[in-house]
Amino acid sequence: MTERATEIATGLAQVRQRIVAAMTAAGRDDPVTLVVVTKHFPAADVDALAALGVTDVGENKEQEAREKYAAVARRADLRLHFIGQLQSNKAASVARLADVVHSVDRVKLVRTLARHRDDPSDPLDVLVQVSLDDRADRGGAAPAAVPALCDEVAASTTLRLRGLMAVAPRGGDPDPAFARLREVSDGIRAAHPDATWISAGMSGDLEAAIRHGATHLRVGTAILGTRLSLG
Numbered sequence: 001m002t003e004r005a006t007e008i009a010t011g012l013a014q015v016r017q018r019i020v021a022a023m024t025a026a027g028r029d030d031p032v033t034l035v036v037v038t039k040h041f042p043a044a045d046v047d048a049l050a051a052l053g054v055t056d057v058g059e060n061k062e063q064e065a066r067e068k069y070a071a072v073a074r075r076a077d078l079r080l081h082f083i084g085q086l087q088s089n090k091a092a093s094v095a096r097l098a099d100v101v102h103s104v105d106r107v108k109l110v111r112t113l114a115r116h117r118d119d120p121s122d123p124l125d126v127l128v129q130v131s132l133d134d135r136a137d138r139g140g141a142a143p144a145a146v147p148a149l150c151d152e153v154a155a156s157t158t159l160r161l162r163g164l165m166a167v168a169p170r171g172g173d174p175d176p177a178f179a180r181l182r183e184v185s186d187g188i189r190a191a192h193p194d195a196t197w198i199s200a201g202m203s204g205d206l207e208a209a210i211r212h213g214a215t216h217l218r219v220g221t222a223i224l225g226t227r228l229s230l231g
Helices: 005-024 043-051 062-069 087-098 105-114 141-154 176-189 204-209
Strands: 033-037 056-059 079-082 101-102 124-129 159-165 195-197 215-218
Touching: 005 033, 005 204, 043 062, 043 195, 056 062, 056 124, 062 087, 079 087, 079 176, 101 105, 101 159, 105 124, 105 141, 105 159, 105 176, 124 141, 141 159, 159 176, 176 195, 176 204, 195 215, 204 215
Parallel strands: 033 056, 033 215, 056 079, 079 101, 101 124, 124 159, 159 195
Antiparallel strands: none
16 A cells, blocks of 8 residues: 555544544434545545545536546546536536536526436436525525425436535534534425435534534545645
């Protein structure tokens, strides 16, 4: 194992231990999916993660994901989650490239993704992003707008509504934010029982996310270290 692979293995083991401890503290024994965020890291790191048993990886930018995953040797072993804010002019590419999109926050995006994921036998898994603060630069739909967006996704034959995603407000206590996300999720599941995913929690707040029912954690820095620039 190379020095870099050893570093990744150590970070991954530490995060997995944190998840187990948080799940135990929360009294949970249901499965939680770890999505390792690989933005600004090379294809070699992605392959190292796959060799360590990681099955889910996340990217924020369409161009980086498109270029990097063409060079990933173990792409077939991985589910690619697109987790960043998505511009409408990049949605067509993402619809073909990704397995899951976490950041759907407007009707136009739903319709563009649906139009370019053209195989109903292989629908694109979609999460609607909920805004938990007033910062437009972080994306997300207001909680009041989420039910209509979920209905729009669910009505598509080429998209599959999986649940909700959110990012905790910067600098604040994540617990109230994630409690609010869980509340919105409960309402959505009443109308869409299969929309059970809650994507929440990153390197600094994954324990709080687990306390409030997160099913998917998006963790990068705690596993891969400070992000590099790909130039």
